[in-house]
Amino acid sequence: MYKHLFFDLDHTLWDFDRNSAECITELFDTFRLADVGIGSSDEFSRHFIAINQQLWADYDKNLIEHGYIRQHRFPMVFRALGVDESAVHADLNTEYLRLLPRKTHLLESARELLDSLSGRYTMHIITNGFAEIQALKMASSNIAHYFTNIVTSENAKAKKPDPLVFRYALKLSDANVSESLMIGDNYEADIMGAKSIDLDTVFYNPARQPVSNPPTYNIGHLKELMAIL
Ligand SMILES: [Mg+2]
Missing domain, CATH: 1.10.150.240 (Putative phosphatase; domain 2)
Structure with missing residues (x-):
C-alpha cells in the first residue's frame, strides 16, 4: 500500500x-x-x-x-x-x-529498521533542522545512503507543521498522498502537519503521550514499525 x-x-x-x-x-x-x-x-x-x-x-x-x-x-x-x-x-x-x-548514536533498532525497509520502500527525510548540520549527522551515523530526498525547512522554505513542507516533499519525491507515510516523534510538527494534507502517519511516541486526534499508527518502539510495514 x-x-x-x-x-x-x-x-x-x-x-x-x-x-x-x-x-x-x-x-x-x-x-x-x-x-x-x-x-x-x-x-x-x-x-x-x-x-x-x-x-x-x-x-x-x-x-x-x-x-x-x-x-x-x-x-x-x-x-x-x-x-x-x-x-x-x-x-x-x-x-x-x-x-x-x-555524534553517531541512533535510537534503538533504528538501523535494523532501515535495513529491513531498504529496497522495499523509497525513503526520505523531512526535518526542521538545517541542511548542512542534518547532512553531517546522517553521514556521522552512516544512514545517509538509505534516503533518496532530504527535505529541510531551509530548502522547503517552511517548516513542519506547515503543509507546504509536506507538499514540497511529495512533489520532490514524485509521490502521492495515498502511497506515502510520515513517521515522526513530534505530535504537532510531524503528525498534525502530515494530517493536514491527509497523509497517513506513524506517531513514534515512546512516552505514550495521550493524543486528541489520533495518528494512523501510534507506536512506543521503532520495532513496532516492522510489523506495520
Ligand atoms: Mg523529531
Whole structure:
C-alpha cells in the first residue's frame, strides 16, 4: 500500500538526547565548568536539555528565530544554574555546534529498521533542522545512503507543521498522498502537519503521550514499525 516513507530525523532515528548529552559532558570537561561553580555535568546536561527543548518548541511554533536559540541557550542555562560566566557562552555554543552533528548514536533498532525497509520502500527525510548540520549527522551515523530526498525547512522554505513542507516533499519525491507515510516523534510538527494534507502517519511516541486526534499508527518502539510495514 505504501511506497514512500518520510521520516523525521531528530528523536525519531538520530538519538538527539544521547548525542547532545555526550556533547554537554565533553563541554563540561573541556571548558572546566566545575571551576566556575557548576556542580556536575549531569546538572549542566539536565538544564541544557530542558532549555534547548523549550527553545526548539518555540522555534517550531514560529515564536523565535533559529539565531535566537544559538545566542540564548547557554546564557539561559548559566542563569538557571545561578552562574555568571558570560565570557564563555559564545565559545560553548560554537563548540556544541561543531561536536553535535559528529555524534553517531541512533535510537534503538533504528538501523535494523532501515535495513529491513531498504529496497522495499523509497525513503526520505523531512526535518526542521538545517541542511548542512542534518547532512553531517546522517553521514556521522552512516544512514545517509538509505534516503533518496532530504527535505529541510531551509530548502522547503517552511517548516513542519506547515503543509507546504509536506507538499514540497511529495512533489520532490514524485509521490502521492495515498502511497506515502510520515513517521515522526513530534505530535504537532510531524503528525498534525502530515494530517493536514491527509497523509497517513506513524506517531513514534515512546512516552505514550495521550493524543486528541489520533495518528494512523501510534507506536512506543521503532520495532513496532516492522510489523506495520
Ligand atoms: Mg523529531
